Amino acid sequence: MIKQDNLILTRSDPSGQGGTQLIYRLKSYGLAAVSRPQEEISMIHWEVDIVKFSNENKASFEICHTTELANKTLKFYSDKSLNEFLEKAFPYLEELDSLEKMLPQEP
Amino acid sequence: MSLETLRPSPAMQDFLPTEYKDLVEHGPYNNRNGKEHQTVKVTDMGKFKEVIEEHPMCAGCAMTLFIRLTYIGMPNPEHTIIVGTAGCGRLAISQASVPFIYGNYGDTNAVASGLKRGLEVRYPNQKKDVIVMAGDGGLIDIGFQGLMHSWFRHEKFTTIMLDNEVYGNTGGQESGMTNQGKVLKMAPRGKFGEKVDALGLAKVAGVDYIARLAPTNPSRVARTVRRAIMVAREVGSSYIQAYTSCNIEYSIPTPDVMKDAFEIEKERYGFEEIISPRAKEYLDEIEKKPKKKKSDK
Amino acid sequence: MANVVGAAVCRTAADEGKPADWVPGGERQKVVDPMKMFHELPREMQFITGSEAARESMRRANIDIAIAYPITPQSESMQQAGYLYDEGYIKEYYRAEEEIGTFSAISGASRAGVRSLTATSGPGLMRGMEAISSWPGARTPIIMLNMCRVINTPLAIQPDNIEMSFMLNTGILMLHAENQQDFYDFPLAAICASEQVDVTLPAVVSVDGFFCTHARGPVMITPEEYKLPPRDGWRSAVPAMDNENPPARISRDAPIQKSNFISYHMHSSWQQEVFAAVQRSAKYFHAYLGGLVEVVNPGAEDFIVASGCAVSQAREAVRQEGEAGRKVGLVKIKTIRPFPTEDIYEALKGAKRILVPEFNQAGWLHKELCSVLYGRTKGVIKDGPRVYGGMTMPTEMILETLAEFRKEVK
Numbered sequence: 001m002i003k004q005d006n007l008i009l010t011r012s013d014p015s016g017q018g019g020t021q022l023i024y025r026l027k028s029y030g031l032a033a034v035s036r037p038q039e040e041i042s043m044i045h046w047e048v049d050i051v052k053f054s055n056e057n058k059a060s061f062e063i064c065h066t067t068e069l070a071n072k073t074l075k076f077y078s079d080k081s082l083n084e085f086l087e088k089a090f091p092y093l094e095e096l097d098s099l100e101k102m103l104p105q106e107p
Numbered sequence: 108m109s110l111e112t113l114r115p116s117p118a119m120q121d122f123l124p125t126e127y128k129d130l131v132e133h134g135p136y137n138n139r140n141g142k143e144h145q146t147v148k149v150t151d152m153g154k155f156k157e158v159i160e161e162h163p164m165c166a167g168c169a170m171t172l173f174i175r176l177t178y179i180g181m182p183n184p185e186h187t188i189i190v191g192t193a194g195c196g197r198l199a200i201s202q203a204s205v206p207f208i209y210g211n212y213g214d215t216n217a218v219a220s221g222l223k224r225g226l227e228v229r230y231p232n233q234k235k236d237v238i239v240m241a242g243d244g245g246l247i248d249i250g251f252q253g254l255m256h257s258w259f260r261h262e263k264f265t266t267i268m269l270d271n272e273v274y275g276n277t278g279g280q281e282s283g284m285t286n287q288g289k290v291l292k293m294a295p296r297g298k299f300g301e302k303v304d305a306l307g308l309a310k311v312a313g314v315d316y317i318a319r320l321a322p323t324n325p326s327r328v329a330r331t332v333r334r335a336i337m338v339a340r341e342v343g344s345s346y347i348q349a350y351t352s353c354n355i356e357y358s359i360p361t362p363d364v365m366k367d368a369f370e371i372e373k374e375r376y377g378f379e380e381i382i383s384p385r386a387k388e389y390l391d392e393i394e395k396k397p398k399k400k401k402s403d404k
Numbered sequence: 405m406a407n408v409v410g411a412a413v414c415r416t417a418a419d420e421g422k423p424a425d426w427v428p429g430g431e432r433q434k435v436v437d438p439m440k441m442f443h444e445l446p447r448e449m450q451f452i453t454g455s456e457a458a459r460e461s462m463r464r465a466n467i468d469i470a471i472a473y474p475i476t477p478q479s480e481s482m483q484q485a486g487y488l489y490d491e492g493y494i495k496e497y498y499r500a501e502e503e504i505g506t507f508s509a510i511s512g513a514s515r516a517g518v519r520s521l522t523a524t525s526g527p528g529l530m531r532g533m534e535a536i537s538s539w540p541g542a543r544t545p546i547i548m549l550n551m552c553r554v555i556n557t558p559l560a561i562q563p564d565n566i567e568m569s570f571m572l573n574t575g576i577l578m579l580h581a582e583n584q585q586d587f588y589d590f591p592l593a594a595i596c597a598s599e600q601v602d603v604t605l606p607a608v609v610s611v612d613g614f615f616c617t618h619a620r621g622p623v624m625i626t627p628e629e630y631k632l633p634p635r636d637g638w639r640s641a642v643p644a645m646d647n648e649n650p651p652a653r654i655s656r657d658a659p660i661q662k663s664n665f666i667s668y669h670m671h672s673s674w675q676q677e678v679f680a681a682v683q684r685s686a687k688y689f690h691a692y693l694g695g696l697v698e699v700v701n702p703g704a705e706d707f708i709v710a711s712g713c714a715v716s717q718a719r720e721a722v723r724q725e726g727e728a729g730r731k732v733g734l735v736k737i738k739t740i741r742p743f744p745t746e747d748i749y750e751a752l753k754g755a756k757r758i759l760v761p762e763f764n765q766a767g768w769l770h771k772e773l774c775s776v777l778y779g780r781t782k783g784v785i786k787d788g789p790r791v792y793g794g795m796t797m798p799t800e801m802i803l804e805t806l807a808e809f810r811k812e813v814k
Contacts, residue, residue: 001449001450001451002451010622011716011719011720011723012583012621012713012716012717012719012720014717014720014798014799014800015796015798016717016791016796016797016798016799016801017615017796018563018612018614018615018616018618018619018713018796019615019619019620019621020451020619020620020621020622035451035619035620036619037614037615037616037617037618037619038618038619039476039561039614039618041453041455041480041618044453044618044619044620057727058727059723059727060727079451185647186647187647188645188646188647190512205647206645206646206647208512208515208645210508210511210512210538211508211534211535211538212534213504214504214505214508214535217500217501217504217505217506217508217509217512218508218509218511218512218515219512220498220500220505220509220512221469221471221508221509221510221511221512221513221514221515221516221520222512222513222515222516222645223512223516224469224496224498224513224516225468225469225496225512225513225514225515225516225517225518225520226516226646227496228468228469228495228496228516228518229468229516229517229518229637229646230646235646235647252501252502252504252505253501253504253505253508256500256501256505260498
């Protein structure tokens, strides 16, 4: 089963293409993982983006391809590999948020 | 259905309709002489209650005679279900005291496939005989695909074609089984193609028991039906193609219907049986039994 | 007595070409009361496709016979049914010649008194429509899974649920699954309702193809060691055609197709009874599914009414509107037949704007809604967004339509 920690929202992919989107949040950063339909069921995979949330309460975010974790949309072909990545990503994103907070804020 | 279920309670006997009492007391439901199969004889027709008597068929219809004989040929009418489709035959078949499924156009052999398999799941220890009885159009035209595929799958039921070589019930249009050149409705210049070789198709599909006949020899009809049903019970698909003339659309005077049957039989509808080796082996085995009993006496 | 009625399994290991110690999967399962299965058994979450959800549903459904003809996007599920047959969870199975053959054969199987399952998609459903529309009148409980697909020219394999509109007036029980979870739960509920004596009707569970069948989603499933009770062929409004009881008159008597007043009367009373039975099934769906509808944000002024995949998209629209501080209600219709008129009316009593998004060209749900609410609600019922032919319905599309609607109806 896919990791449920830090999962704040499970929804039908808002693009309307079918499939499920999982949104994980760790302070202001997080991950959006989507699994969309494929004509060949064996081709079903996960597409994962690191995201930055724009609001404290809402699930609104922007895709963030500038972290050391990922500079593009990542693909995972199994739940196991997705889980392994999530395990690595959670502490990193949590730390990233803390580090950013230490930087002087732009006026 | 257990014959015990059908036997009326003695206390109620006086109140039952005569038809029902006759069926139990003088019909195939109770004529067992200690055997598993019904033992009424074709030669006794008129002396016992038949599972079909009243029907709205045309006077002199050869199909009706054939259908009556078919019911006499059934080894176990109490465990038989008939599947049919639109056509003349169903007017008589639906009047028999054997369940009849009147399905959609040309769906007989598909319905029978599901029915037979379902019955085998539900009654693993009781053979249930499923018989498709439908017209030439219902089987060879609109029901062609279902017919052929049930044969390819070797479904264990019997298909009987009531071949009157015309769409009688809709008013006399040519069918796939009409002879080439015959002028009928929808064939104003004569039937275009040849009569479909349904026996050949059955052979190619690997049907285990195939028979062609005309209702000229009543005992032979009953015996053929019984053989076809027994093969379907134990071996595979079986098929009977019976010439059952339409005296209305072919303008055969009512008193001459049987004369026509004898003539057509002689000309192109002679009795023919095509039996696969495995079906033959099975039939030999079951048909040997009565001889053994004779020696017991 | 030679007659053994209702034996659980007729296949032996030898018949099936399996080792002598083979035990059919179904024999290892325990029968459980349907209400216990639906509401009490523990559930485990699995992340699976709609087709896999259908397989797990079938595994627990105690199916006697499954017959189908392959068509995209149904094939995946019926292949899975094949594996279930091989494992001994389904007792009989074959690939039929095409859909007229399939749906005729499955009606034959149901007449034998056994639990019968088939599945199809758009064009296949249309091909077998004559047979399908005769099921309710024949009072044959059958479960059909329908993975919705485009039927019109130009042909496509994409999701579009217009084929459902062709079944609306046949007398079939119709459920519309929103997601993989529903495609697991609904077939089990549909089977139980369809086999009730006062129902005795076929049921179809539709789901939007690909979006759901070929995509993964979270599904809470019950343990596989439990299955539904078997179909009892004796408990039926019309007897099984097994020659174990008097044949039903509809099949025994001369077909009612001659032109006289008795035939008219017989046909109409028979059909009235079919549609009354559809209504009677409602109480079972209430019990099994916890209601014919699901209402989110009751009392809202703006409401979205939807079925199938459109519900998922509407759900997200409702959530986003909530984030923006606007309360939007949602009515998810689970059963299209019986149509939950009163439940919908209750939910929409105070609504000002009612939006009906759909995945088909005809807008059949919008028309249904208008016809049952006509003169009863003051709310304006608007159709849209409406997509078809495989088009997607992004959440934004619903939000935009809703914004326009607010401008149109103040």
